[in-house]
Amino acid sequence: MSEQALQYLxxxxxxxxxxxxxxxxxxxxxxxxxxxxxxxxxxxxLQTYLQDIGFENVQQLETDKHPLVYAEYxxxxxxxxxxxxxxxxxxxxxxxxxxxQSDPFKPEIRDGRLYARGSSDDKGQVFMHLAVFxxxxxxEGKLPLNVKVCIEGEEEIGSENLYDMLHEKKELFDADFAxxxxxxxxxxxxxxxxxxxxxxxxxEITVNGPDHDLHSGMYGxxxxxxxxxxxxxxxxxxxxxxxxxxxGFYDGxxxxxxxxRKLIKEVPGEDYKEATGITExxxxxxxxxxxxxxxxxxxxxxxxxxxxxxxxxxxxIPSSATAKxxxxxxxxxxxxxxxxxxxxxxxxxxxxxxxxxxxxEKLSAKAYKVEPDHPLIQKAxxxxxxxxxxxxxxxxxxxxxxxxxxxxxxYNIPIVLLGFGTPxxxxxxxxxxxxxxxxxxxxxxLVYYWDSINK
Amino acid sequence: MSEQALQYLxxxxxxxxxxxxxxxxxxxxxxxxxxxxxxxxxxxxLQTYLQDIGFENVQQLETDKHPLVYAEYxxxxxxxxxxxxxxxxxxxxxxxxxxxQSDPFKPEIRDGRLYARGSSDDKGQVFMHLAVFxxxxxxEGKLPLNVKVCIEGEEEIGSENLYDMLHEKKELFDADFAxxxxxxxxxxxxxxxxxxxxxxxxxEITVNGPDHDLHSGMYGxxxxxxxxxxxxxxxxxxxxxxxxxxxGFYDGxxxxxxxxRKLIKEVPGEDYKEATGITExxxxxxxxxxxxxxxxxxxxxxxxxxxxxxxxxxxxIPSSATAKxxxxxxxxxxxxxxxxxxxxxxxxxxxxxxxxxxxxEKLSAKAYKVEPDHPLIQKAxxxxxxxxxxxxxxxxxxxxxxxxxxxxxxYNIPIVLLGFGTPxxxxxxxxxxxxxxxxxxxxxxLVYYWDSINK
Numbered sequence: 001m002s003e004q005a006l007q008y009l010x011x012x013x014x015x016x017x018x019x020x021x022x023x024x025x026x027x028x029x030x031x032x033x034x035x036x037x038x039x040x041x042x043x044x045x046l047q048t049y050l051q052d053i054g055f056e057n058v059q060q061l062e063t064d065k066h067p068l069v070y071a072e073y074x075x076x077x078x079x080x081x082x083x084x085x086x087x088x089x090x091x092x093x094x095x096x097x098x099x100x101q102s103d104p105f106k107p108e109i110r111d112g113r114l115y116a117r118g119s120s121d122d123k124g125q126v127f128m129h130l131a132v133f134x135x136x137x138x139x140e141g142k143l144p145l146n147v148k149v150c151i152e153g154e155e156e157i158g159s160e161n162l163y164d165m166l167h168e169k170k171e172l173f174d175a176d177f178a179x180x181x182x183x184x185x186x187x188x189x190x191x192x193x194x195x196x197x198x199x200x201x202x203x204e205i206t207v208n209g210p211d212h213d214l215h216s217g218m219y220g221x222x223x224x225x226x227x228x229x230x231x232x233x234x235x236x237x238x239x240x241x242x243x244x245x246x247x248g249f250y251d252g253x254x255x256x257x258x259x260x261r262k263l264i265k266e267v268p269g270e271d272y273k274e275a276t277g278i279t280e281x282x283x284x285x286x287x288x289x290x291x292x293x294x295x296x297x298x299x300x301x302x303x304x305x306x307x308x309x310x311x312x313x314x315x316x317i318p319s320s321a322t323a324k325x326x327x328x329x330x331x332x333x334x335x336x337x338x339x340x341x342x343x344x345x346x347x348x349x350x351x352x353x354x355x356x357x358x359x360x361e362k363l364s365a366k367a368y369k370v371e372p373d374h375p376l377i378q379k380a381x382x383x384x385x386x387x388x389x390x391x392x393x394x395x396x397x398x399x400x401x402x403x404x405x406x407x408x409x410x411y412n413i414p415i416v417l418l419g420f421g422t423p424x425x426x427x428x429x430x431x432x433x434x435x436x437x438x439x440x441x442x443x444x445x446l447v448y449y450w451d452s453i454n455k
Numbered sequence: 456m457s458e459q460a461l462q463y464l465x466x467x468x469x470x471x472x473x474x475x476x477x478x479x480x481x482x483x484x485x486x487x488x489x490x491x492x493x494x495x496x497x498x499x500x501l502q503t504y505l506q507d508i509g510f511e512n513v514q515q516l517e518t519d520k521h522p523l524v525y526a527e528y529x530x531x532x533x534x535x536x537x538x539x540x541x542x543x544x545x546x547x548x549x550x551x552x553x554x555x556q557s558d559p560f561k562p563e564i565r566d567g568r569l570y571a572r573g574s575s576d577d578k579g580q581v582f583m584h585l586a587v588f589x590x591x592x593x594x595e596g597k598l599p600l601n602v603k604v605c606i607e608g609e610e611e612i613g614s615e616n617l618y619d620m621l622h623e624k625k626e627l628f629d630a631d632f633a634x635x636x637x638x639x640x641x642x643x644x645x646x647x648x649x650x651x652x653x654x655x656x657x658x659e660i661t662v663n664g665p666d667h668d669l670h671s672g673m674y675g676x677x678x679x680x681x682x683x684x685x686x687x688x689x690x691x692x693x694x695x696x697x698x699x700x701x702x703g704f705y706d707g708x709x710x711x712x713x714x715x716r717k718l719i720k721e722v723p724g725e726d727y728k729e730a731t732g733i734t735e736x737x738x739x740x741x742x743x744x745x746x747x748x749x750x751x752x753x754x755x756x757x758x759x760x761x762x763x764x765x766x767x768x769x770x771x772i773p774s775s776a777t778a779k780x781x782x783x784x785x786x787x788x789x790x791x792x793x794x795x796x797x798x799x800x801x802x803x804x805x806x807x808x809x810x811x812x813x814x815x816e817k818l819s820a821k822a823y824k825v826e827p828d829h830p831l832i833q834k835a836x837x838x839x840x841x842x843x844x845x846x847x848x849x850x851x852x853x854x855x856x857x858x859x860x861x862x863x864x865x866y867n868i869p870i871v872l873l874g875f876g877t878p879x880x881x882x883x884x885x886x887x888x889x890x891x892x893x894x895x896x897x898x899x900x901l902v903y904y905w906d907s908i909n910k
Contacts, residue, residue: 157767158767158768198672200770202768209733210731210732210733211731211732212731212732214731215854216753216755216757216781216783216853217653217748217783217852217853217854217855218748218853218854219727219731219748219853220747220748220753220755220783220853221697221738221739221742221744221746221747221748221749221751221753221853222727222736222737222738222744222745222747222748223727223731223733223736223737223744224697224733224735224736224737225755225756227689227756227758227759227778228689228690228693228755228756230686230759231685231686231689231690231756231759232690232695234682234683234686234690235683235686235687235689235690235691236690238683240687240806242676242679272674272677272678276664276665276666276667276669276674276678277665277666277667278664278665278678278679278808278809279807279808279809279810280679280807280808281677281678281679281808282677282678282679282806282807282808283676283677284676287676289676289677290677291676292675292676292677293672293673293674293675293676293677294676296676298671298675298676300671300675300680300683300770300771300772301680301682301683301686301761301762301773302671302682302762302763302768302769302770302771302772302773303682303761303762303763303764303769303771303773304682304685304686304759304760304761304762304776305759305760305761305764306756306758306759306760307756307757307758307759307779308757308758308779309758309760313657313757313779313781313816314757314758314779315655315755315757315781316755316757316758317755317757318756318757318758321759322764323682324762324763324768324769326671326768326770328671328672328675351695351737352734352735352737353733353734353735353736353737354733354734355734361768397672397673398671398672398673398674398675398676399670399672399673400672423673426667427670428668428670428769428771429667429668430667
């Protein structure tokens with residue numbers, strides 16, 4: 001089937017790219033209710049597309065917030081395996097808008113890249129799957145396996161309703177395996193299979209001091225400064241060797257084997273300095289940056305604020321200060337236990353004269369890991385290699401995809417993480433883009449993969 | 456002369472209070488150009504009043520912004536000393552207006568207090584001086600000393616033009632000593648002489664990491680987090696004993712003598728917990744909160760920001776983080792030297808992987824201190840005690856009044872800080888007021904003081 005489907009994708013390339021651009025032009029930002037109609041429009045775009053291809057039971061499952069697009073294809077018959085395809089159609093906000101070189105919702109091709117919010121994360125990759133389904137259906141009349149489609153609209157805001165739905169409507173999403181394309185390759189055109197993802201948890205620390213901002217001349221010397229208290233708490237949680245100094249944080253973490261260190265070393269690494277503009281990398285003592293990002297837990301302050309932020313000087317003792325912290329976890333770490341350890345630490349080191357409040361992130365997830373030699377993983381790797389003409393590498397990733405942990409937890413099925421993004425895509429940042437190489441060869445990979453499943 | 460002048464003030468109390476109300480009714484807010492005509496009107500009010508009393512060379516010295524009202528009285532003859540009287544006729548904005556119980560520019564007396572913007576800071580206190588000059592002139596035909604009057608219209612916006620004028624027109628403001636009534640008593644009806652003010656300096660620290668916000672899953676473990684770096688820097692600058700741990704910060708600071716500790720202890724103190732809502736005070740190890748606020752240098756983070764500040768979670772490594780710091784200094788500390796020490800410390804402890812930028816505050820000031828037993832201070836204390844029938848206390852204050860440092864720096868003359876405000880005056884806040892007790896007894900104090908100067 002592959003030849004015909006690939007020819008179809010080639011013949012219809014312009015039309016399909018225009019259709020993708022129509023999809024990307026819908027500003028489906030999930031975090032801001034001003035975009036609720038756009039969210040609805042994006043969901044309807046997908047619903048229509050799936051119906052047009054020939055999917056059944058296509059519907060928008062309503063939630064408290066944004067609808068989930070669901071569809072089924074059962075035409076491969078009861079003997080054929082069923083895949084659950086997951087993706088999301090919502091996107092991150094675009095601020096700061098002034099840093100975009102072109103309108104985030106007017107897709108534009110520059111230097112072989114398609115620039116638009118969502119081009120890589122995840123509308124572009126979702127669209128590739130649908131286009132491949134279309135190509136196979138139009139050329140073969142049917143798909144080689146049964147499919148359940150689950151494309152949500154709340155990934156960028158925590159997937160809370162998906163979490164509930166996966167638990168409550170088990171029969172709807174049940175399948176033999178799952179495929180997700182919401183990740184990337186370790187380098188452009190380097191076939192990459194993710195066999196491990198980090199877990200995720202977080203806390204927010206607020207330090208409260210005086211009940212209003214105080215004049216620093218009248219009260220400086222009598223009142224504990226909440227910002228200073230917060231910095232003292234935070235600085236006690238990680239040392240300059242990048243080691244987390246919270247008691248018990250590393251308990252249960254599997255030691256990194258020589259074998260795995262070798263695997264990690266073989267992964268073509270990104271040039272961190274070039275990609276981020278930093279002068280020096282910084283990683284946990286005893287581990288390379290690649291080892292730390294892929295296989296060791298992390299602790300990051302995502303944001304901090306308190307007191308005066310305007311021009312010039314305001315001589316106050318601020319009334320409060322807040323820091324947002326998230327951790328990426330590895331197998332062996334339990335998110336809730338980690339939250340407890342962080343909270344205990346904060347309470348232990350909090351100085352007198354202030355009160356400290358710890359808010360725990362609700363949607364935590366454990367880390368995920370699958371054996372790289374699983375047949376479904378191996379077939380994906382072969383398809384990938386065939387399309388990109390390069391050996392596939394197997395990597396663990398520093399990121400977390402909570403839905404992966406949920407699917408594993410509920411359905412206990414293998415999950416194939418087939419991502420086509422690249423390190424330069426600037427996800428969540430201004431000037432998000434996606435290479436057209438990835439677009440074309442990624443679809444080729446999918447064609448080969450679906451073709452291989454029943455063989 | 457005192458008896459007659461006091462009788463005059465008593466006989467004319469209603470008329471003078473009405474005249475003060477006319478002055479307070481002019482919304483001379485310096486920060487907003489919409490009030491430029493009001494500023495002009497307030498300056499003209501003062502000019503007319505000074506001319507009516509019999510001052511010479513009365514003029515509005517034009518500046519880039521708001522005029523400075525200048526006047527001289529030379530009638531005491533060349534043998535008599537000359538005092539420079541400084542005050543300001545501009546006021547703070549009134550926002551939030553809805554919190555005022557009466558119109559900020561329709562003065563109203565409630566419970567023995569005169570409510571109006573500027574009633575305490577500083578139009579009320581400026582008016583008291585002019586009314587006393589009037590009373591003495593009308594009853595004695597002359598003043599017992601020569602006077603130079605300098606009432607500016609830019610105190611609430613930084614006094615930049617005054618700074619230039621004091622430097623450029625030295626002969627205009629030259630005097631034997633200065634008197635300023637722009638401060639307060641430690642408690643209502645508690646005669647208070649300020650004999651020390653803190654100096655002031657500041658820096659802003661910005662830590663720059665990656666050139667854009669990064670995905671914490673992709674780069675956590677490879678890239679130093681700028682917020683974490685900033686907290687590590689800040690936490691290294693002051694310990695939990697509230698001791699500044701920057702090398703050389705305390706160099707040259709005079710030790711607090713037992714005598715001065717006794718003086719500070721005797722000052723009726725504010726209940727810090729009640730006034731600010733804190734659970735525990737926090738002050739430098741070895742010093743009481745009152746000692747620290749009044750006589751020891753302070754180091755405060757006035758504001759901090761970096762990364763995500765919105766609702767929920769955003770899993771980024773922020774590209775930068777900034778903290779604003781100001782220090783209140785005591786005699787023996789040089790603002791520029793302190794800025795240099797802070798900068799050196801920051802550069803020394805800054806972790807690798809980030810770059811650090813230190814911006815120095817331009818308008819710094821040295822601390823000011825006069826010996827409490829200086830005859831001009833003692834005479835002020837005696838006058839104060841006589842009027843209020845209570846022993847005067849001598850205090851150092853944690854705040855800074857830049858004009859005091861400038862006058863000392865340029866003219867090297869004693870400065871008498873005779874303030875009649877009270878802690879409940881709500882300066883810069885809604886419902887500013889001034890007790891009529893302070894108004895009447897303050898003027899009585901001034902009558903005694905001028906009477907005492909030549910004796």
